[in-house]
Amino acid sequence: MGSNNRPDLFKMNLPYDLKKLSLPQCDQLCKQIRKLLITTVSKTGGHLSSSLGTVELTVAVHRVFDSPQDKIVWDVGHQAYTHKILTGRLNSFSTLRQEGGISGFCRPDESEHDAFVSGHSSNSVSAALGIATAMKLSGDDHHAIAIVGDGASSGGLFYEGLNNAGKSNTNIIVILNYNEMSISKNVGGMAKYLSTLRTREGYHKTKSAVERVLDKTPVIGSPVKKVIKGSKDAFKNALLHSTLFEDLGFAYIGPIDGHNIGELENGLNAAKALNKPVLVHVNTVKGKGYGPAEKNPGEFHGIGSFEITTGNPDVVASDSFSSVMGKELCDLARTNERICAITAAMKYGTGLQYFAKQFPDRFFDVGIAEEHAVTFCGGLASMKYIPVFAVYSTFLQRSYDEILHDLALSRAHAVICVDRAGIVGNDGETHQGIFDISFLSTIPGVRIYSPSNYSQLRACLRKAINDDDGIVAVRYPRGNEKNTFVEETASTTYSYTDHGSDILIVTYGRLSNNAVTASEILASHDIKCDLLRLVEIFPISDEIAQIMSKYQVVFFFEECYDYGSVSEKYSAVCDNIAPFTIDTFVRHGDCDTLLDELGFSPEKMAEHIEEFLTDEQT
Numbered sequence: 001m002g003s004n005n006r007p008d009l010f011k012m013n014l015p016y017d018l019k020k021l022s023l024p025q026c027d028q029l030c031k032q033i034r035k036l037l038i039t040t041v042s043k044t045g046g047h048l049s050s051s052l053g054t055v056e057l058t059v060a061v062h063r064v065f066d067s068p069q070d071k072i073v074w075d076v077g078h079q080a081y082t083h084k085i086l087t088g089r090l091n092s093f094s095t096l097r098q099e100g101g102i103s104g105f106c107r108p109d110e111s112e113h114d115a116f117v118s119g120h121s122s123n124s125v126s127a128a129l130g131i132a133t134a135m136k137l138s139g140d141d142h143h144a145i146a147i148v149g150d151g152a153s154s155g156g157l158f159y160e161g162l163n164n165a166g167k168s169n170t171n172i173i174v175i176l177n178y179n180e181m182s183i184s185k186n187v188g189g190m191a192k193y194l195s196t197l198r199t200r201e202g203y204h205k206t207k208s209a210v211e212r213v214l215d216k217t218p219v220i221g222s223p224v225k226k227v228i229k230g231s232k233d234a235f236k237n238a239l240l241h242s243t244l245f246e247d248l249g250f251a252y253i254g255p256i257d258g259h260n261i262g263e264l265e266n267g268l269n270a271a272k273a274l275n276k277p278v279l280v281h282v283n284t285v286k287g288k289g290y291g292p293a294e295k296n297p298g299e300f301h302g303i304g305s306f307e308i309t310t311g312n313p314d315v316v317a318s319d320s321f322s323s324v325m326g327k328e329l330c331d332l333a334r335t336n337e338r339i340c341a342i343t344a345a346m347k348y349g350t351g352l353q354y355f356a357k358q359f360p361d362r363f364f365d366v367g368i369a370e371e372h373a374v375t376f377c378g379g380l381a382s383m384k385y386i387p388v389f390a391v392y393s394t395f396l397q398r399s400y401d402e403i404l405h406d407l408a409l410s411r412a413h414a415v416i417c418v419d420r421a422g423i424v425g426n427d428g429e430t431h432q433g434i435f436d437i438s439f440l441s442t443i444p445g446v447r448i449y450s451p452s453n454y455s456q457l458r459a460c461l462r463k464a465i466n467d468d469d470g471i472v473a474v475r476y477p478r479g480n481e482k483n484t485f486v487e488e489t490a491s492t493t494y495s496y497t498d499h500g501s502d503i504l505i506v507t508y509g510r511l512s513n514n515a516v517t518a519s520e521i522l523a524s525h526d527i528k529c530d531l532l533r534l535v536e537i538f539p540i541s542d543e544i545a546q547i548m549s550k551y552q553v554v555f556f557f558e559e560c561y562d563y564g565s566v567s568e569k570y571s572a573v574c575d576n577i578a579p580f581t582i583d584t585f586v587r588h589g590d591c592d593t594l595l596d597e598l599g600f601s602p603e604k605m606a607e608h609i610e611e612f613l614t615d616e617q618t
Contacts, residue, residue: 005025006025006028007021007025007028007029007032008032009029009032009033009036009085009090010090010091014085014086014087014088014090015062015067015086015087015113018059018062018063018086019063021063023261023262026056026059026063026261027261029059030055030056030059030261033055033059033082033085034052034055034288036085036093037051037052037055037081037082037085038052040093040094040096041081041096043094044094044095044096044097044098044426045097045426046081046096046097046104046426047078047079047081047104049286050078050079050149050286051078051079051080051081051082052286052288053079053177053179053258053284053285053286053288054079054080054082054147054177054258054284055082055288056258056259056260056261056264056284057147057175057177057258057264057282057284058080058082058083058086059082059086059261060261060264060265060268061145061147061175061268062083062086062087063261063265064265064268064269064272065143065145065268065272066142067087067113068112068113068115069142070142070143070144070145071115071116071128071131071132071135071142071143071144071145072113072115072145072147073115073116073118073124073127073128073131073144073145073146073147074106074114074118074124074147075118075121075122075123075124075125075146075147075148075149075152076105076118076119076120076121076149076152077104077105077106077118077119078104078105079147079149079177080105080106080114080118080147081093081096083106083113084096084102084111087111087113087114088111088113089102089110089111097426097427097428097588098426098588098589098590099588099589099590099593099594100589101588103428103587103588104426104427104428104588105117105118105119105427105428105430106118115127115128115131115144116128116131117430118430119394119427119428119429119430119431120394120395120398120430121151121152121155121368122148122152122153122154122155122156122157122158122161122368123157123161124146124147124148124152124161125146125148125157125158125161125162125165125172125174126157126160126161126164127146128144128145128146128161128165128172128174129144129161129164129165129168129170129172131144132144132165132168132170132171132172133168133170135170135171136169136170136171141171141275142171143171143172143173143272144170144171144172144173145172145173145174145175146161146172146173146174146175147175147177148174148175148176148177149177149179150176150177150178150179151345151367151368152368153176154345154366154367154368154369155367155368155369156369156371156372162174162245162248162250163248165249165250165277166245166248166249166250166277167248167249167277168249168277169276169277170276170277171275171276172277172278173268173271173272173277173278173279173280174250174277174278174279174280175268175279175280175282176254176279176280176281176282177258177282177284178255178281178282178283178284179258179283179284179285179286243279245279245281249277250277250278250279251271251274251276251277251278251279252278252279252281253267253270253271253278253279253280253281254267254279254280254281254282254283255281255282255283256280256281256282256283257282257283258282258283258284258285259284259285259288264282267280267282268280319480320351320478320479320480321419321454321457321476321477321478321479321480321481322349322350322351322390322419322478323351323354324351324454324457324458325350325351325390325417325419325457325461325474325476326350326351326352326353326354326355326390327351327354328457328458328461328462329341329352329354329355329388329461330354330355330358330359332461332462332465332466333355333358333359333362336386336465336466337362338384338385338386339362339385339386339388339465340362340363340364340380340385340386340387340388341355341356341359341362341363341364341387341388341390342363342364342365342366342373342376342377342387342388342389342390343363343364343365343366343373343389343390343391344365344366344367344368344369344370344373344391344395345365345366345367345368346390346391346392346395347365349392349419350390350391350392350417350419351390351419352390364376370391370395370396370398370399371398371399371401371402373389373391373399374389374399374402374403374406374407374414375402375406377389377407377412377414378402378406378407378410378412378414380414381407381410381412381413381414382410382412386413386414386415386465387414387415388414388415388416388417388465389414389415389416389417390417390419391416391417391418391419392418392419392420392431392433393418393419393420393421393422393433393434393435393436393475394420394424394430394431394432394433394435396416396418396436397435397436397439400439403416403440403443403446403471404443407471408443408444408445408446408470408471411445411469411470412470412471413468413469413470413471413472414471414472415461415464415465415472415473415474416471416472416473416474417461417473417474417476418433418436418473418474418475418476419476419478420433420477420478421433421436421450421475421476421477421509421559422434422477422478422509422510422559422560423477423559423586423591423594423595423598423600424478424591425478425588425589425590425591425594426588426589426590426591427588428586428587428588428589429585429586429587429588432585432586433475433477433478433559434559434560434561434582434586435560435561436473436475437475437537437538437558437560437561437564437565437566438560438561438563438564438565439564440473440538441538441539441564441566441569442564443471445470445471446470446471446472446473446538446539447464447468447470447471447472447473447536447538447539448472448473448475448536448537448538449463449464449472449473449474449475449492449535449536449537450474450475450476450508450509450534450535450537451474451476451509451535452481452483452508452509452510452511452512452513452533452535453481453483453513454481455490456490456491456492456535457474457476458490459490459491459492460474460492460535461474463492475509476509477509477510477559478591479591482510482513483513491535492535492536493535493536494532494533494534494535494536494544495512495531495532495533495535496530496531496532496533496547497530497531497532498530499528499529499530500528500530501528501529501530501551502551502552502553503527503528503529503530503551503552503553503555503609503613504529504530504531504532504547504548504551504553504554504555505518505519505529505530505531505532505554505555505557505605505609506532506533506534506548506554506555506556506557506567507533507534507556507557507558508533508534508535508537508558508566509558509559510559511557511558511559511600512533514557514595514600514601514602514605515531515533515557515602515605516531517602518602518603518605518606518609519531519606521602521603521606522606522609522610525606525610527609527610527613529555529609530551532544532547532548534566537566538566538569540566540569540570540573544570545570545573545574548570548574548576548577549574549576551576552576553576553578553612553613553616554574554576554577554578555578555580555605555608555609555612556570556577556578556579556580557580557599557600557605558579558580558581559582559595559598559600560581560582561581561582561583562579562581562582562583565579565581567579567580567581568581578612580599580600580605580608582598586598
């Protein structure tokens with residue numbers, strides 16, 4: 001390919017042809033990639049801002065290193081869309097996050113270029129260190145490269161990995177991508193520290209000038225070399241001491257302009273040549289190349305489909321369980337000054353932006369640090385405050401030990417608002433909220449509510465804060481309410497419809513609405529069913545068990561992993577339950593389609609019941 005030829009993304013043998021391009025051709029290619037990212041994500045939804053910010057970085061990594069021999073580990077993976085495009089998934093990129101298409105995160109079973117499963121934050125350094133250590137043991141001198149967004153640097157596992165990697169004497173390179181944003185605005189000491197390094201341009205320019213002079217000084221013998229080396233170190237230490245990363249054992253390179261491929265390649269080649277732990281500090285702009293995303297990177301972090309020319313998303317986020325929770329919490333906090341709200345870098349995603357604006361002194365964003373968030377709640381609770389921690393179900397998994405040890409043991413009163421409970425759809429198996437009931441219900445003293453509509457959500461939140469004690473989880477699905485019936489009361493216990501049948505349908509949460517429609521379908525087929533729609537789902541209730549014991553068969557549907565499910569617990573005291581749960585990881589796809597495939601659409605619910613009854617009769 002000639003240096004004057006404009007590269008065509010769709011005619012290249014990727015990633016191998018990248019090494020043949022000139023730097024101007026690389027810049028042209030990056031423009032093509034950005035256009036493809038914006039066009040595709042505007043239709044499929046996805047993580048746009050973060051991927052727009054890493055286009056040049058990704059191209060440079062693949063030009064300097066040789067994937068898959070060199071192992072690239074993306075932290076979270078939401079920055080890796082360009083990586084997917086460059087590693088054999090260009091022609092299928094239009095299927096991003098769609099049913100049967102490619103994942104929005106990294107999956108080794110999708111491509112040999114995806115070195116490790118991604119989806120959650122802060123684990124890349126630990127994973128890359130394991131890979132680099134295995135390479136060293138095998139006599140393989142290739143590199144393991146961890147690419148970490150600065151948001152992930154607020155997670156504790158990141159530091160555990162750094163602490164071990166710096167002294168490892170392996171070929172691990174950590175690329176720390178600093179863009180001043182995680183999902184919400186970055187918080188904490190590391191964000192301030194990286195910002196300080198970013199603005200020390202005078203230091204780096206002066207340091208480079210002095211080093212150029214020293215490098216040209218005639219060197220006679222080893223003693224002079226030591227003096228010169230010592231003078232460099234003394235100069236550096238006088239201005240900046242050393243970086244945190246050098247103190248941990250890493251060679252430090254940076255900051256580097258993350259949108260300048262020439263600078264990136266120089267830095268990465270230097271890191272590669274050292275053959276020791278290196279941290280490369282890269283500065284990028286989140287949302288680079290698309291005005292609306294640069295202006296509002298948080299809104300375009302994870303987004304549904306949108307209109308490219310205006311940047312307006314198709315979905316009105318204010319009509320959601322998350323927003324209803326956030327607004328109700330504000331109403332409660334106006335009359336109760338002990339209420340505090342906590343988020344782990346998800347202020348907007350969990351609806352806490354309203355609380356943050358109205359009660360800034362009682363709002364705390366701890367960064368991507370769910371473990372710390374829970375123990376922080378424990379400390380607040382010990383001083384008679386009422387902490388409300390709003391968190392996605394999938395991220396709450398990281399906090400199991402802290403919930404058990406730092407809340408439950410001390411019988412602290414804390415409320416956990418479990419957002420994105422159940423099937424979440426296109427984010428896929430790393431994000432499906434199907435495990436929270438299984439692990440929360442193993443902890444003594446936990447109470448769990450699963451409202452099916454906004455009225456129940458408000459009632460459950462009020463009761464959790466004002467009337468309950470201990471750990472109370474209020475879990476609710478992604479998106480908005482879709483009622484198929486009108487609730488007479490906003491119950492926090494259960495709703496029971498008795499038609500005199502010997503068949504009972506039991507469920508909770510979002511599936512309560514589907515169960516109503518399923519019963520109507522069955523009624524049209526001359527099959528009459530009673531309905532029991534739970535709101536308080538744990539601990540199990542003797543009253544609920546007595547209701548279920550009256551029936552010949554109880555069909556129990558729940559968006560929950562089978563082991564540890566609510567139906568499993570009731571099956572221990574009732575022998576007439578036919579459970580319908582989830583027994584595997586659930587891949588990405590449209591939420592309604594996934595619910596149908598899992599047997600939870602109204603039509604599939606009715607079908608399961610009819611098939612079961614037919615089999616029983618034969």
